[in-house]
Amino acid sequence: MKVVSVENLKKTYNRGKVVAVDGISFSVDREEIYIFVGPDGAGKSSTLKVVAGVLCYDDGKVKLFGQDIRSDRVVEKLKDKIAFMPQGLGLNLYHTLSIEENINFFADLHDVPYDVRERRKKLLLEATGLLPFKDRDAGKLSGGMMQKLGICCSLIHTPELIILDEPTTGVDPVSRRELWKLIYRFVKEEGITALISTSYLDEAERSTTLSIMKSGKLIVTSSPEFLLEKKIDVYEAEGEDVEKAYDIAWGCFKIPRLKGKVLRFVADDISPVSNLSLSVKKVEPSVEDVFLLNTGLKRVKLEPFFKISFDIPDEAIVAKNVVKNFGNFTAVDNVSFTVKKGEIFGLLGPNGAGKTTLIKMMTGLYNPTSGECFIAGFKGEKIKQVIGYMSQKFSLYSDLTVYENMVLWGKIYNVHGAILKSRIKEALRMVDLEKYRNSVVESLPLGIKQRLALMCAVIHGPAVLFLDEPTSGVDPAERDAFWQIIRFLAREISVTVIVTTHYMDEAEYCDRILLMNRGRTIAFGTPSSLKSETLKKIGMIYEVKTENPFSDVDKLTKKGFNAVLYGRKIRIYSKGILSPSEIEKIGVKVFSFKEGDVSMEDVFVFAVGSDEF
């Protein structure tokens, strides 16, 4: 019997005007980890809510544990068997209640007897590592801890199906890895079925089955192994001529993306770039490759539409021993770095690492407690005239039109009259926003809003551009278009760009990266140098496929291997060289065994991990 089976599900809002889910069908088996992946607005949340029995649907057949849930009476009877965690960091928790009180409340809601509750609570708190904090208010937890508590609360009544709506959004990679470990553990130990959505494409590989969703439709449904082992020839090229190769790639190859200094593309024949000075290697396809092959990618044609009207020193940003204290708490602890003119610079770190504080000092909103910060040669209050800032929330006025927003931003930054008019015209033409000129911002898709926000942030011709988590939840194709614009601004107009992000993927687009933890710099360099340094410290990474990955990973960790479950694969981090026979010795049946690539996430997790312990 299928745990969930959905046929032709259709869900519309606003009396049919907005189609959220457009006739999708899928089914979930017991003990599966079924992941929906896709950009914001793809219809993931609506689908999950329908399955959780908290949202009415227009059409289609939805069965839970073999029972049709259209009638309220049926779905009410099933509710003690399922758990649903809505989207948003800790939004379903009661922030003024302690961890323990939260769990107790959920238990009582589901009529869990006292002794069962106490036993289970202890188990869950131990598994999540929250036991030492059980008296702390939920509102005072970090994002990652809140999500762990959310999962505890969802599991307290021992559900058979757990539905998690974007449990890892806004959570840093370290906490994310822990959350996944937790999910795997309970799926394995208690035979739970998990239905999860995520906007991180790379996370989809952790599933047993994944569905890529876009605009209310399922593009692909498959197991990650099957999906990624399909005959897709993905290449990565690196070297001097990479930008030249990028231009060629648009003509000859499929879905070329330039991430920092690395060009990634799909091709049958790589001869067009064979005489360039490049090192090309074949890599494993990722979910993003599959997604983009299905949706396509577009090239943004750009010309310079503003010039920076003053001279910028070659070292556009200089931070010297910057410290910021709030009372006894040191948010930024002696950070120094320089950013070159026209460089794209990434600022990464877990929640609370001090990124926001550092950005606020760089944008002149805070004065450093000690140390100095020069932005384009300026200091303090004057900084504000030479920078542009785009926040996560895009800071657009949603009830104004695209044009009105740009006029407003221009005037705020003292650009007036004919210059402003011509600049807006150019900007809109450049990024293909002309057809939206008179549309009200509220009604636009996320990707369009993002492009508009970027144009607003550069309308006054800033020398330095700050992007604060600019592409959260945006469609990968839109995200690539966005990065094409950013790269253009940096390369052709010499705008210096600072980006903060949680997407490890996005970090790869940067020229150099500064990794922060607890206010200090813990890693600094180009993405590829950081990766190779990390690989040196880790030793080797192996990707192993085994017969029973869930139990095998346990066997491995018990024997002292640093093994992590990743979908149905096991990743083993090892100092020395391993061979399959060493693993088979402890009773694990190996299907395939190969060296894995080090990812930006590995860099992050490793750096933060070695900083804490």
Next chain:
Amino acid sequence: MNFKKVKTIVIKEFKEMLKDKIGALVIFLVPISTMLIFGYGMRLDVDKIPFVIVDRDHSTLSRELVYKLSATKEYFKFVGEVPSEKVIDRMILKDKARFGVVIPENFERDIKSGKNRKILVLIDGTFPYRGEMAKSYVVAVVNQLNLERLEKFHKGSVPVELKTRYWFNESLKQEYLMAAGTMAVVLFMSPAIVASLLIAKERERGSIYNIYTSSITAMDYLSGKLLYTFFISCINFLIIFFLALYLFKVPFKGDLAVFVFSSFLFILVSAAFGLFLSTFLKTQVSAFVGSIILTIVPSILYSGYMTPISAMNRSGLLMAHMIPTFYYMKILKGCFFKNTGFVVLLPYISALTGFFLLFFGLNVKFFKKREK
């Protein structure tokens, strides 16, 4: 009904309230401050109106008139004598006086010789109600003086003399009525706010999904919210009842048990009404503003709080009967001022019960554990 789950909801709400200092403050502060503001501020009584006199006669009769005017110390305050009308003008402008009386020269002489003399009264008309009061007061005093003089001259008594006695609020203090009436308004408003916020808050944050996805029934969930609101509001009721009795010194003549019982019932009506509102008002702000407007406005206009029921036209009367505060106001006035028996109040109590069943019934019907 699963009482364990109802209890769970009530306890959770109390825990949240105790930890959320500002929220708790609002819950108790709003009704108390409303009670104080309305109780003191909404009084329409006119008292201690300051006035001045220009006496150009300085005779026995003019002094008698001044004496009579300043005798009613409760309502009027004699500020003093001033030299001219111009000074009256200035005094009124400076808010030192509200009206001035000018007694002309040869006032006594002319009257004694049988002539008709006029006195001038200058009144501050910025607040018409008060001006009207001042005018009618001065008129009354002058009339009385006239009558007395007539009696003296004609040596007979005045044919009809009116003697008025007010019952049930003997001293005719509107203050009493206002303070008691404000209780009704506050008791209709505050539980409704608390209740509507309880659900709107969960809906806005997303914790409502915990309820949607658990097996708790709408009945149990809403009962939990209702009971919590009821307990909180009972505390509020006691506080404002004490305020009415001891701060506003409103006498209480009726049956305490009947009054407390009907007040509790009224709180339940209000709480159920608040829950009902939150079915439509999805955000905290709209729930807060909406519940204030939809409880206060009709309570003030149609419950007999400001406008007497007897002065309403047909549609007003119909409206009044649709508002729970109207019935509670009847009970409240009956208990405070009249010691009306239980039997007389029974129809009103049953009306409140009806309202409660209606609102709560609608709640359970409209609360859906699946979103649209």
